[in-house]
Amino acid sequence: MFMATTTFTQVPTSLASVTVEVADLEAARRFYSAFGVDAYIQLRASEAHRAGFRGFTLALTVSGPATVDGFVAAAVDAGATVLKPAVKSLWGYGGVVQAPDGTIWKIATSAKKDTKPATRRIDEVVLLLGVEDVKATKQFYVDQGLTVGKSFGGKYAEFLPGGSSLVKLALYKRRALARDLGVVDDDAGSHHLVLGSTAGTFTDPDGFVWEATASLDSAQS
Template structure:
């Protein structure tokens, strides 16, 4: 069953997503070539991290040719394919791992090729792999995030912040790893920091949020 939950306007919203990488200059070149550099920030870090880092960034696009275009751009820039782009029950998509270790999923709900590739992204979702979706959802509701979709203990999605192009969501960690085609085990840093509008905190699964001023709105 899908549920919608509302919260007060004074709560947290996601203002930024910062990836911690060993070589920011190399990562900047990769993400520019991949075409997603406007959605993330980069920060130098040597924090130990092994195995699955517990999250993925998912791009939703309009058609299979666009999926192929983004997967191809990522591979050309140095990414490793974890799952080749292919049809599935839900549409068409593929999974790649960036040189810095971040896993990206590119997908569309369309299964038929309906036109040429377009370098356009419809939506970016940050999927956090958590041990207990219900508990994590309640934690984030308590912090002020607004639930827009909820499927019991399997998945929860929150409204995007006014100033962020990325929508946060929760997924069972082992289910997320299985969907991405990687082992679920991992230790050390997640190598991601989330900027929030309501101060710094760490969630029950170790994802770190820091205070971040929202970007100024684009003039209309």
């Protein structure tokens, strides 16, 4: 007599959504709509709030300097604070702003000169998590089922996109990230960030929370 057996396969995790926790939900919706990035993130009301560095940034890659300037201007007009003015650098051109809810956004391009008129198009959005140990956290995510796309030793790691999110996930040294953004790494308080998981709920080694997408949908309905 043969007994039928059932094999359970663990569903690999991929990034399904990025949810920013804000104190004033309606004000945040107005800001992100005016900024032009509301399609890339979700918002959730939260009573907890702090102004310090939250250990991450959302980085926009655009086509040229004029487009960078346009996004920076739109953010400032909507109430953002400039942390680093847009300037030319070794790697291209970019600037950093902080939204009224405290989230830091970096807008950059690899182009140093404009070859086309400014647009409102975003080529890529990357969520950069500031972590203490890039190699260890990278391995943690590989064990969760994410696939590494790029890796530069213990300095930077980027994962291949998956799920329904329009945002790519990457890891960077926390102190280096704070320095690049022009902020002090006070290493305190909540991240005010929840990542949508296509698998289960978990917390990574640096305290970033992942929730199953069903839980996120319920919290925001």
